[in-house]
Amino acid sequence: KKTLKIASIPGDGIGKEVMPEGHRVLEKAASRFGFDLRFTDIEWASCDYYQKHGDMMPADWKAQLQTQDAIYFGAVGWPDTVPDHVSLWGSLLKFRREFDQYINLRPARLFEGVPCPLAGRKAGDIDFYIVRENTEGEYTNLGGIMYPGTEREIVIQESVFSRFGADRVLKYAFDLAQSRERKHLTVATKSNGIAISMPWWDSRADAVGQDYPQVKIDKQHIDILTARFVLQPQRFDVVVASNLFGDILSDLGPACTGTIGLAPSANLNPERKFPSLFEPVHGSAPDIYGKGIANPIAMIWSGALMLDFLGQKEAHDAILKAIEQVLKDGPRTGDLGGKATTVEMGKAIAELI
Amino acid sequence: KKTLKIASIPGDGIGKEVMPEGHRVLEKAASRFGFDLRFTDIEWASCDYYQKHGDMMPADWKAQLQTQDAIYFGAVGWPDTVPDHVSLWGSLLKFRREFDQYINLRPARLFEGVPCPLAGRKAGDIDFYIVRENTEGEYTNLGGIMYPGTEREIVIQESVFSRFGADRVLKYAFDLAQSRERKHLTVATKSNGIAISMPWWDSRADAVGQDYPQVKIDKQHIDILTARFVLQPQRFDVVVASNLFGDILSDLGPACTGTIGLAPSANLNPERKFPSLFEPVHGSAPDIYGKGIANPIAMIWSGALMLDFLGQKEAHDAILKAIEQVLKDGPRTGDLGGKATTVEMGKAIAELI
Numbered sequence: 001k002k003t004l005k006i007a008s009i010p011g012d013g014i015g016k017e018v019m020p021e022g023h024r025v026l027e028k029a030a031s032r033f034g035f036d037l038r039f040t041d042i043e044w045a046s047c048d049y050y051q052k053h054g055d056m057m058p059a060d061w062k063a064q065l066q067t068q069d070a071i072y073f074g075a076v077g078w079p080d081t082v083p084d085h086v087s088l089w090g091s092l093l094k095f096r097r098e099f100d101q102y103i104n105l106r107p108a109r110l111f112e113g114v115p116c117p118l119a120g121r122k123a124g125d126i127d128f129y130i131v132r133e134n135t136e137g138e139y140t141n142l143g144g145i146m147y148p149g150t151e152r153e154i155v156i157q158e159s160v161f162s163r164f165g166a167d168r169v170l171k172y173a174f175d176l177a178q179s180r181e182r183k184h185l186t187v188a189t190k191s192n193g194i195a196i197s198m199p200w201w202d203s204r205a206d207a208v209g210q211d212y213p214q215v216k217i218d219k220q221h222i223d224i225l226t227a228r229f230v231l232q233p234q235r236f237d238v239v240v241a242s243n244l245f246g247d248i249l250s251d252l253g254p255a256c257t258g259t260i261g262l263a264p265s266a267n268l269n270p271e272r273k274f275p276s277l278f279e280p281v282h283g284s285a286p287d288i289y290g291k292g293i294a295n296p297i298a299m300i301w302s303g304a305l306m307l308d309f310l311g312q313k314e315a316h317d318a319i320l321k322a323i324e325q326v327l328k329d330g331p332r333t334g335d336l337g338g339k340a341t342t343v344e345m346g347k348a349i350a351e352l353i
Numbered sequence: 354k355k356t357l358k359i360a361s362i363p364g365d366g367i368g369k370e371v372m373p374e375g376h377r378v379l380e381k382a383a384s385r386f387g388f389d390l391r392f393t394d395i396e397w398a399s400c401d402y403y404q405k406h407g408d409m410m411p412a413d414w415k416a417q418l419q420t421q422d423a424i425y426f427g428a429v430g431w432p433d434t435v436p437d438h439v440s441l442w443g444s445l446l447k448f449r450r451e452f453d454q455y456i457n458l459r460p461a462r463l464f465e466g467v468p469c470p471l472a473g474r475k476a477g478d479i480d481f482y483i484v485r486e487n488t489e490g491e492y493t494n495l496g497g498i499m500y501p502g503t504e505r506e507i508v509i510q511e512s513v514f515s516r517f518g519a520d521r522v523l524k525y526a527f528d529l530a531q532s533r534e535r536k537h538l539t540v541a542t543k544s545n546g547i548a549i550s551m552p553w554w555d556s557r558a559d560a561v562g563q564d565y566p567q568v569k570i571d572k573q574h575i576d577i578l579t580a581r582f583v584l585q586p587q588r589f590d591v592v593v594a595s596n597l598f599g600d601i602l603s604d605l606g607p608a609c610t611g612t613i614g615l616a617p618s619a620n621l622n623p624e625r626k627f628p629s630l631f632e633p634v635h636g637s638a639p640d641i642y643g644k645g646i647a648n649p650i651a652m653i654w655s656g657a658l659m660l661d662f663l664g665q666k667e668a669h670d671a672i673l674k675a676i677e678q679v680l681k682d683g684p685r686t687g688d689l690g691g692k693a694t695t696v697e698m699g700k701a702i703a704e705l706i
């Protein structure tokens with residue numbers, strides 16, 4: 001019997017409430033589909049830990065996690081006690097970079113039973129993936145401030161792209177598009193304004209695309225692209241973007257399907273040299289923490305993506321089906337207009353597997 | 354009688370079709386409200402001109418325009434003949450920078466008679482302004498490529514911000530928020546990911562905000578902010594953003610109100626040291642050019658903003674009222690589900706003034 005070793009890191013706020021429901025559903029899937037899960041519960045990578053230790057993680061975090069098959073992550077951040085740039089750069093962004101999780105994959109999909117903020121759309125109309133570069137690009141602390149604190153202050157912020165980094169995410173996106181029915185790849189750009197990196201990014205998309213003659217490439221500037229997420233979401237199949245543009249599009253996409261509270265995300269090292277990380281798109285939600293009313297679906301769906309990545313596709317499909325059914329028939333947590341608790345939702349989904 | 358000197362630059366594509374309707378309506382407003390318009394028609398700053406002269410504009414463009422009160426601009430770009438980065442950096446982006454039009458102001462507003470892509474919204478629900486920094490930030494050609502053309506390629510793209518540049522746009526936005534009923538200012542940021550410029554931008558917003566105790570400041574990361582444009586557009590009043598983030602938000606905002614084809618934009622040098630520029634948000638639209646069916650409202654509304662900026666507020670209000678009425682009662686061009694031509698729309702609006 002195959003055993004999957006999972007580091008389980010609830011993190012902060014509702015991360016701690018939805019994680020047990022993730023476990024519940026994954027355990028059920030494991031027993032049904034005949035594999036074992038060995039969870040290692042980790043309390044660091046949280047602001048509580050930071051307050052006690054002055055650091056988000058212990059010095060040997062990397063060694064502790066390296067032996068795991070995957071990291072199952074709740075949410076990090078508690079701005080009242082630890083500034084976001086400290087908590088995030090000290091945990092989540094460190095994982096992404098040091099474990100070279102260079103793909104951030106997020107689905108945008110419209111479900112029956114989930115109110116859509118866009119007019120006149122129905123389940124099935126919207127179903128696409130955002131593939132975000134996750135390790136370089138616009139997210140850097142490079143640059144600096146000249147004449148700091150004076151009237152003459154000048155600030156330089158550097159973005160850094162590499163052919164190595166761009167080509168591998170483009171390749172992943174082309175492969176994904178190729179595997180889908182429509183074989184359509186939208187490439188987010190802004191080459192008409194950002195004059196060095198973005199024309200270069202466009203040219204890398206063309207170069208990598210040479211190997212995928214069946215995939216239709218459609219380059220779109222980020223400004224009009226965000227508009228089209230709202231106006232013509234049905235036209236998207238796979239969208240590939242730099243770190244910043246991908247960050248924006250992968251919040252906007254789920255917002256357009258009413259699923260920003262339900263959406264999962266996979267931070268992948270496709271070669272499995274390092275463990276990949278699976279987490280909800282939503283954050284720690286200080287406003288509702290402690291009430292037991294957070295919707296656990298994003299956590300559960302993230303777990304399904306994790307099982308899929310670890311070779312348990314059947315388990316993934318069964319969990320997705322259970323999520324779809326609960327979204328349609330209830331129970332529903334408050335965000336979906338119901339009164340169910342986090343635990344009730346988790347149990348309902350587990351029972352359907 | 355006051356005379357306003359306007360440089361009229363139709364540019365490319367449907368810019369050439371909607372410009373005459375802009376003239377028609379502005380002339381009507383001028384005769385009604387007792388001022389004179391002297392248009393200087395300019396055929397450069399277009400791709401046609403580029404094809405003949407190898408440059409987008411004559412060498413003395415700045416001198417020619419400097420004596421004008423404002424620039425009334427259609428649309429630029431014809432990618433089949435001239436690459437966008439050539440046509441845009443050679444005209445529009447040059448105007449913005451060399452005439453120090455450091456404010457790009459765009460309204461997002463829901464009208465009766467305009468189908469809204471968001472569910473359950475009605476006229477009046479959405480009414481806000483996006484104030485975009487228009488001269489620095491992420492739009493640069495600074496940086497470069499190391500090992501170009503090889504596997505080892507590394508690309509650096511620099512963004513440049515100055516206290517001078519940030520403070521003046523923030524001040525403008527605070528002033529605008531202060532003048533409005535809700536006095537609410539959203540500051541777009543990404544300080545949790547872009548680690549040098551964005552935390553600094555946040556701190557400038559706080560510093561400038563000291564002088565505006567009545568204005569409520571709300572900092573939001575660009576990813577969730579785009580999501581909230583879709584989910585809670587009613588909560589926005591004034592939104593201020595860097596060049597790139599403002600570019601994105603000022604396409605997305607009008608998209609959410611179904612007005613991306615109707616939206617105007619003002620490129621302002623508030624001190625009037627240089628002429629300001631007024632243009633539709635839409636582009637040259639090669640796909641519909643030549644048929645006489647483009648909707649001229651964005652051009653006309655841009656003209657209204659121009660008159661307002663030049664001290665003719667009554668004329669602005671009358672044009673806006675006429676636009677509102679035509680949107681409600683017709684005639685309608687194809688984009689609004691009707692069959693009216695560009696000229697018919699222009700005439701209908703002019704008649705109502």
Ligand SMILES: CC(C)[C@H](C(=O)O)[C@@H](O)C(=O)O
Nearest residue numbers: 088093247250281545546576
């Ligand atoms: C919290 C933040 C740093 C993070 C990001 O921008 O990557 C988040 O928005 C995300 O998308 O995972």
Ligand SMILES: CC(C)[C@H](C(=O)O)[C@@H](O)C(=O)O
Nearest residue numbers: 192193223441446600603634
């Ligand atoms: C055409 C392009 C360079 C321009 C910009 O990005 O500023 C346009 O999108 C705009 O918003 O006016």
